[in-house]
Amino acid sequence: MYGNYKFGWCALLAGAVALSGCTSLFQGKQYVFPRPDEPSATVRLKYERGTTLDAMTFNEKGCYAGFTPLSYTGDFIESPVxxxxxxxxxxxxxxxxxxxxxxxxxxxxxxxTYTLKTGFWSETKTGILPIFTSDQYYCGIGLVKKVGDQESIEPIQQLHIETGFACLTFVK
Structure with a gap:
């Protein structure tokens, strides 16, 4: 009976350690944020419930290695990069x-400072017969770059995941 309690405590301790801030265990290689004395830019997004913004990391071969959620500050997800x-x-x-x-x-x-702008819309599509319709939903993002008083639309490259044997890559 004592052995079962010992196993239970070990399992509980292992679970607590895994869930108590050891995010790199689950999220892989973490993004390295710039130190305060290093050159940096700021990425920000208006926070809405259900929204996340993650920085992806890659190994030396260009394969996906992990992600780091950007932090929330008030009404924004905002972080130096x-x-x-x-x-x-x-x-x-x-x-x-x-x-x-x-x-x-x-x-x-x-x-x-780079501010992400997001949007959602839907379009009604007609099926084979006009009485059969369905709504298709879409989403999109844009990036506004601000340097001093100058604002401009920053081009982004939307990526797609390409799978390979033991290597996930993002391609343009």
Whole structure:
């Protein structure tokens, strides 16, 4: 009987350790945020319930290695990011019973603030017979870059996941 309690405590302890902030255990290789003394840009998104924004990481072969959720500050998901190299983010929003998920990339510039703008819409599609219709739902993102007082639309590259043997990559 004592052995069962010992096993139970070990399992409970292992579960507590796994769930108590050891995010890299579940999320893989973590994104390295710039230190305060390093050049950086800011990425921000108006927070709405069911919304996440994750920074993707890759190994030296370009294979997916993990993700890091960007932090929430008040009404925004906002975080400093490294500049001068491609940044891959995944925007995710759960809407009703569906999910919008868009992986994309761009190269941040030092001192710039990048604000994501999102949208959702639907279109009614007619089936084989006109009485059979269905709504198809879509989502999209845009990126507004602000440097000083100048704002511009920043081009992004929407990515798609390509699977391979033991390697997931994001392709343009």
């Amino acid at each position: 490294a500049v001068g190299k491609e940044l891959v983010l995944t925007y995710r929003k759960v809407v009703g019973g569906g999910q919008c998920q868009i992986p994309f990339s761009f190269t941040p510039q030092d001192g710039a």
